[in-house]
Amino acid sequence: MIQIRRSPLKKTAKKKPEDKQTSSEDIPLSKQLNESLDFFKSLYKDSSDVMFRSFLIGDRDASIIYIEGLSDVEKLDEFVLNKLMNKNEIDMTNLVSSLKNSLPISNLRNITTYKQCIEDIANGNPVLLIDGYEAAYSLGLVKFEKRAIEEPAAESGIRGPREGFTESLGVNTALVRRIIKDPALKMKPLHVGTYTKTKVVVSYIEGLVDSTLLEEIENRINRIEIDGILESGYIEEFIEDHPYSPFPQVLYSERPDVVSANLLEGRTIIMIDGTPFALIAPVSFFSLFQSQEDYYERFWIGTFIRMLRFLFLAVSLFLPSIYVAITTFHQEMIPTDLLLSIASSREGVPFPAIVEAIMMEFAFEALREAGVRLPKQIGSAVSIVGALVIGQAAVEAGIVSAPMVIVVSITGIASFLIPRYSIGLAIRLLRFPIIILAGFLGLIGVMLAFIILLIHLANLKSFGLPYLSPISTTQKNALRDTIIRSPLWKMDVRPQLTGNVDLTRQGSHLKPNVDQGPGEGGS
Incomplete structure (x- = not known):
């Protein structure tokens, strides 16, 4: 059960708007328009983008406050100012009702405090103040530049919707x-x-x-x-x-x-x-290694790709450290021909395997980050060409051996199979301490790192959900969507997260009749 830690409420003394301009207290608006305008003009002093438009509604003074660039000025002129300044369209005997009926604005709200006015102005809603009234009107005329809906750059796929979120x-x-x-x-x-x-x-x-x-x-x-x-x-x-x-x-x-x-x-x-x-x-x-495409392709393909991801997760995390451990401490595990080949390639290399691996890993990570930060037109070319040129030059100069370049390259390719950038960064970060342990303790260090990593993962929780769920919680039905991806018609139970809440996802009768012959439809 999740234990909720409640934060203590903070009490503050009530302040007047002139005492503290940025006060968060819900102070009622003043009936005097001049008093309210003085407060807002003092609040937005030296803010050239905050506009004050004063005018008359019949015989009453009024003012609209808005931020240039966040509000739709054209609609403000057409639907608000033109109508309010036209005496024939405003009934001064019942001004409030007349405003609601005459202004063609769907989002028209009545606000009564300075705090509400400040929030609406900041959000792009012009605020209408009228002399003699303790209330103002928020005019829903927000308009600002926003990016069009495009395909997500960080989660591109072969199959599925092409729409992605924007900054709005x-x-x-x-x-x-x-x-x-x-x-x-x-x-x-x-x-x-x-x-x-x-x-x-x-x-x-x-x-x-x-x-x-x-x-x-x-x-x-x-x-x-x-x-x-x-x-x-x-x-x-x-x-x-x-x-x-x-x-x-x-x-x-x-x-x-x-x-x-x-x-x-x-x-x-x-x-x-x-x-x-x-x-x-x-x-x-396990959810960090799932991609939405796993559910759009047939379940055999989704299962194969998931198993491939977890296989190369192990390769990305442990391959350099295993190579360092075997070549440093356990040469008897290498076949003779391969051992002779590795020994000949390492002849003349001045560094031990651990230093060699760390240097190459740092160089590869630097090239990868350089490719991400550079413009797209040259980023990929720099990362690929740079890796080839630097690797070949390092081998010819005798700084590193050719097998180490191959191991680091395979490790880098394996890391590209991880679908989530955040978990990929964690794997790339953990690779270095595991290499250090392998360089000092051999395969014992690799196993020690694996045990520590497993204990750490078993102790992690995400809002009360065990990190290794559903394996650690032995949820039989949820195991159908972990390393394997069962057919959709078999995943009729929703994963149990932090409580037993409506676990039924679909009907149990959706399983197709596989015994039917060709052309025979099922009910």
């Missing part, structure tokens, strides 16, 4: 809503960041998610006190269970189909305004 939170929630149309899909808004006030949406399907898990995630987000949130990585680092572990305990994705699939499994999604990456919690070690 509204677009991202709409993409998920387009897939999951049931009203049980909830989008709970939160705000994080003292200055950025970044909007964070916690999304889940009511009836599928465990309420304790949902409450724990919300509590962890609400406890965050920071100046600003610029990317989902900020949230991830604050809410994970084991911050010193190299393994990610939260999965991120920029694909709506991946997010929707996890919602249907009872997980919680955290979407942050300003980033295309949504966070998925909780996750297990």
Whole structure:
């Protein structure tokens, strides 16, 4: 059971707006328009992008405050100012009702505090203030430049939807809503960041998610006190269970189909305004090695690819260390012909195998990062050509041996099979201490590293879910979607995450009748 750690509530004395301009207290608006304008002009002093448009509504003074570049100025002129400045369209005897009926704006809200006004102005909604009224109107006329929906660059695939999230939170929630149309899909808004006030949406399907898990995630987000949130990585680092572990305990994705699939499994999604990456919690070690394409191809192909990933996971993590251990301590394990070949290639190399392996691994990682940071047109060419040229030159100069270049190359290729960048980074990081242990202790060091790694993984949890679940929790039905991928008609039970919540995923009658002959349809 997840233990919820509640943070103490902070009490502050009530302040007037002139005492502290950035106060978060819900101070009511003043009836005097001049008093409110003085406060806002003092608050937005030296802010040239904040516009104040004063005008008359009949015989009453009014003003609209908006931020240039975040609000739709054309619609503001056409649908608001033109109508409010036209005396024939405004009934001054019942101004409030007349405004609601005359302004052709779908999102028109009544706000009564300075805090609400500041939030709406910052979000791009112009705020209308009228002299003599203690309330203002938030005009839903947000408009800002945003990137078009494109194929995700970090999660490209052969088969499946080509749409990816953008930096606009509204677009991202709409993409998920387009897939999951049931009203049980909830989008709970939160705000994080003292200055950025970044909007964070916690999304889940009511009836599928465990309420304790949902409450724990919300509590962890609400406890965050920071100046600003610029990317989902900020949230991830604050809410994970084991911050010193190299393994990610939260999965991120920029694909709506991946997010929707996890919602249907009872997980919680955290979407942050300003980033295309949504966070998925909780996750297990095995879910980090799954790709959405595994479910779009036939189950034989999905199973083969998954087994290939785990095989090359072991290659990526242990191959350099095993080579160092065998060539340094256990030469009797190598066939004679191969041993002679390795010995001849290492003749003249001035470094021991451990130094040779660490140098080549550092060089390979540097080339890989250089390829990522450089422009796409030359990045791939630099990484590939650089590896070939440096490797060949190092062998000819006698700095490293040819077998070591082959081992490092195979290790690098194996690491490319890992579908998630975050878990791939953890594997690349752990490779170096394992090589060091192998260089000093041989195969005993490799086995020691494996045992320590296994113990560490067994102790990890992601929001109460054991990291090695479902193997560590012996969930028989969930084992159908780990290293293997069973047919979809067999996966009729939803994985049990942190509670026994609506585990039935589909009907049990969906299994096809394999005994039927060709052309015979089943019921």
